[in-house]
Amino acid sequence: xxxxxxxxxxxxxxxxxxxxxxxxxxxxxxxxxxxxxxxxxxxxxxxxxxxxxxxxxxxxxxxxxxxxxxxxxxxxxxxxxxxxxxxxxxxxxxxxxxxxxxxxxxxxxxxxxxxxxxxxxxxxxxxxxxxxxxxxxxxxxxxxxxxxxxxxxxxxxxxxxxxxxxxxxxxxxxxxxxxxxxxxxxxxxxxxxxxxxxxxxxxxxxxxxxxxx
Numbered sequence: 001x002x003x004x005x006x007x008x009x010x011x012x013x014x015x016x017x018x019x020x021x022x023x024x025x026x027x028x029x030x031x032x033x034x035x036x037x038x039x040x041x042x043x044x045x046x047x048x049x050x051x052x053x054x055x056x057x058x059x060x061x062x063x064x065x066x067x068x069x070x071x072x073x074x075x076x077x078x079x080x081x082x083x084x085x086x087x088x089x090x091x092x093x094x095x096x097x098x099x100x101x102x103x104x105x106x107x108x109x110x111x112x113x114x115x116x117x118x119x120x121x122x123x124x125x126x127x128x129x130x131x132x133x134x135x136x137x138x139x140x141x142x143x144x145x146x147x148x149x150x151x152x153x154x155x156x157x158x159x160x161x162x163x164x165x166x167x168x169x170x171x172x173x174x175x176x177x178x179x180x181x182x183x184x185x186x187x188x189x190x191x192x193x194x195x196x197x198x199x200x201x202x203x204x205x206x207x208x209x210x211x212x213x
Contacts, residue, residue, distance in 0.1 A: 003169065004107040005114070007062075007161070011104060012044065012118060014154045015097040016125040021147045022090040023126075024133025037126040044101060045119035049112070051105030059107055059169060066162035069100055070155045077151045081144045089147075 023036065058065070073096060080089035110118075136146050 002108065004059075004104055005110060008048075008101070008104045008108060009118065009121075010157075011100055012122055013125060014157065015093065015100075016040075016122050017129050018093050018151060018154060019090070019097065020126050020129035021133055021136075021150055022086060022093060023130055024136065025086045025143060025147070027134075033127060033130055037123045037130075040126060041119040041123040043098070044122050045115055047098065047101045048105045048108075048110055048115040048118060051102050052109060054102075054106045056106050058103060062103075062107075062169075063162050063165040065100070065103055066158050066165060069096060070159040070162060072096065073151065073158065074155045077148055077155070081148045084144060086144060086147070 019040070023033070028036070073093075076089060076092045080086065080092070136143060
């Protein structure tokens with residue numbers, strides 16, 4: 001896995017989780033969820049494959065791309081959650097997701113099977129995370145607040161990308177692999193996943209205690 005493919009995978013994972021949480025606000029059934037997940041997976045597959053043919057040199061500018069993305073995500077999250085406008089927030093996240101996927105994909109050279117595996121991975125994440133959102137609706141806090149907490153973590157991670165990108169891209173790749181370079185980032189994703197698991201566990205415990213009472 002090259003460096004930009006690693007960045008792309010992380011971005012896809014973050015935004016897939018984000019989109020699933022936002023969709024959880026609408027409590028759609030599994031049939032609609034499968035349709036939506038399939039559509040988004042196809043969109044990702046098409047974006048990756050078509051972007052490979054766009055010859056634009058953007059490697060020197062991704063620190064700015066990540067910075068603008070993190071700031072825009074944070075401001076959008078604050079505004080939409082404050083006004084309880086999840087629909088607008090979902091539209092904005094989808095827009096950022098598409099633009100960022102295109103920009104990063106232009107700097108990769110992924111083959112058909114690799115892009116297909118990324119698309120299938122997105123389908124799996126969208127489906128699984130959405131199923132978990134059903135538990136979050138039992139939390140004492142508003143669902144929009146829970147979405148905001150996840151988005152804050154995602155924004156922080158993308159902001160870290162912006163701060164470390166120039167140093168990372170200039171490393172000697174004969175001594176390091178892309179996986180080793182991005183290992184701390186993967187570990188941060190594990191922390192985010194761990195926080196979500198703890199949150200869900202807390203919801204289950206509170207729900208269990210409520211039934212006992």
